[in-house]
Amino acid sequence: MIKINENFNKLQASYLFSDIAKRVTAHQKAHPEQNVIKLGIGDVTRALPDACVKAFHAAVDEMASDASFHGYGPEQGYDFLREAIAKGDYQTRGCNVEAEEVFVSDGAKCDSGNFQEIFSNDITVAIPDPVYPVYVDTNVMAGRTGEAENGRYEGLVYLEANKDNDFIPAIPSEPVDLIYLCFPNNPTGATITHAELKKWVDFARETKSLILYDAAYEAFVQDDSIPRSIYEIEGAREVAVEFKSFSKTAGFTGTRCAYTVVPKECMAYTESGEAVSVHTLWNRRHTTKFNSVSYPVQRAAEAVYSEEGKAQVKELISYYLNNAAYIREKITELGFDCIGGDNSPYIWIDGKMDSWEFFDLLLNKAGVVCTPGAGFGKCGEGYIRISAFNSFDNVKEAMNRISNSI
Numbered sequence: 001m002i003k004i005n006e007n008f009n010k011l012q013a014s015y016l017f018s019d020i021a022k023r024v025t026a027h028q029k030a031h032p033e034q035n036v037i038k039l040g041i042g043d044v045t046r047a048l049p050d051a052c053v054k055a056f057h058a059a060v061d062e063m064a065s066d067a068s069f070h071g072y073g074p075e076q077g078y079d080f081l082r083e084a085i086a087k088g089d090y091q092t093r094g095c096n097v098e099a100e101e102v103f104v105s106d107g108a109k110c111d112s113g114n115f116q117e118i119f120s121n122d123i124t125v126a127i128p129d130p131v132y133p134v135y136v137d138t139n140v141m142a143g144r145t146g147e148a149e150n151g152r153y154e155g156l157v158y159l160e161a162n163k164d165n166d167f168i169p170a171i172p173s174e175p176v177d178l179i180y181l182c183f184p185n186n187p188t189g190a191t192i193t194h195a196e197l198k199k200w201v202d203f204a205r206e207t208k209s210l211i212l213y214d215a216a217y218e219a220f221v222q223d224d225s226i227p228r229s230i231y232e233i234e235g236a237r238e239v240a241v242e243f244k245s246f247s248k249t250a251g252f253t254g255t256r257c258a259y260t261v262v263p264k265e266c267m268a269y270t271e272s273g274e275a276v277s278v279h280t281l282w283n284r285r286h287t288t289k290f291n292s293v294s295y296p297v298q299r300a301a302e303a304v305y306s307e308e309g310k311a312q313v314k315e316l317i318s319y320y321l322n323n324a325a326y327i328r329e330k331i332t333e334l335g336f337d338c339i340g341g342d343n344s345p346y347i348w349i350d351g352k353m354d355s356w357e358f359f360d361l362l363l364n365k366a367g368v369v370c371t372p373g374a375g376f377g378k379c380g381e382g383y384i385r386i387s388a389f390n391s392f393d394n395v396k397e398a399m400n401r402i403s404n405s406i
């Protein structure tokens with residue numbers, strides 16, 4: 001008899017964004033006349049930068065001829081892209097990251113979900129609350145938790161982010177082994193200073209723990225005093241793995257390309273305390289389970305680092321940040337407290353009511369989709385997240401409708 005992985009029984013029936021999509025589809029069926037505006041899942045709406053499109057086309061043409069055709073590429077990604085990333089996102093910003101430490105993939109969601117596989121099942125995992133649900137669910141699937149009770153899984157250490165700590169969780173007082181952090185934060189849009197991030201790096205070095213740092217939204221950082229990478233912090237190379245993505249930076253949500261940096265100094269330990277290279281472990285896992293991203297997509301991603309690409313990405317980011325500023329302004333005018341939206345595409349709003357109720361209200365009365373904060377954890381209760389990823393006209397219309405519905 002085929003038996004299931006019982007850990008799956010501990011999970012909520014469906015993934016947050018699938019759940020929301022189902023509710024929205026049901027609403028659209030019931031109200032086909034209404035034009036629903038989606039500011040829920042962080043899915044970009046604007047076209048790929050022209051530099052990426054040109055590179056994409058040229059690479060597809062290469063695939064059309066035997067002489068320039070590409071079959072399987074290196075599992076870790078082509079050198080041209082790994083080198084462009086190491087130079088463009090790190091070395092030119094003063095961070096020591098080598099091309100060999102970059103693993104190209106099809107998404108930060110997959111990498112941040114898969115990375116836990118290389119660690120023991122009896123480690124203690126610290127996860128922020130609210131949080132991008134992938135970190136929690138993948139650890140539940142792996143069997144690192146007990147059952148969920150009152151929205152929290154037994155065995156996880158929750159790092160609470162709320163108004164009292166400006167949405168920056170405090171270092172845990174108990175020992176932990178694996179720590180998930182995300183800045184600019186999804187879902188709150190909060191950013192962290194160098195000094196605050198240094199505390200985490202120091203803690204990880206002292207305790208031989210490892211930080212999985214999700215920097216998928218770093219391109220939205222406008223303030224030079226805010227770190228764009230954890231490797232801006234001294235000592236981080238020993239204790240931090242970083243996830244980044246072209247999804248929100250360059251509109252690749254449907255094109256799929258991301259990468260993970262695993263510095264050679266990062267170590268994890270055997271039962272007997274012997275240090276093992278995390279880079280070696282991840283390389284082993286990655287080469288076994290992944291065949292990298294298609295050649296044309298990697299060429300399109302490489303174009304992000306061309307002069308033309310950089311200018312176009314900057315314009316794209318400014319466009320969404322302008323939407324975010326508008327949402328912030330209008331929501332504040334309506335009397336709600338919010339954070340995010342200045343160095344982030346997300347605005348985290350204290351809705352002063354049950355967050356699913358607020359979600360339903362916006363959907364039913366305004367025809368606007370947001371994300372209920374409770375879907376990101378217990379500390380998200382009472383909040384909603386509005387995303388700036390849409391056209392400015394739609395954002396304007398959505399905020400008008402919200403003003404008229406509240």
Ligand code: MLT
Pocket residue numbers: 040041042043109132186
């Ligand atoms: C979100 O809305 O939180 C993100 O778009 C989800 C994702 O990137 O997978």
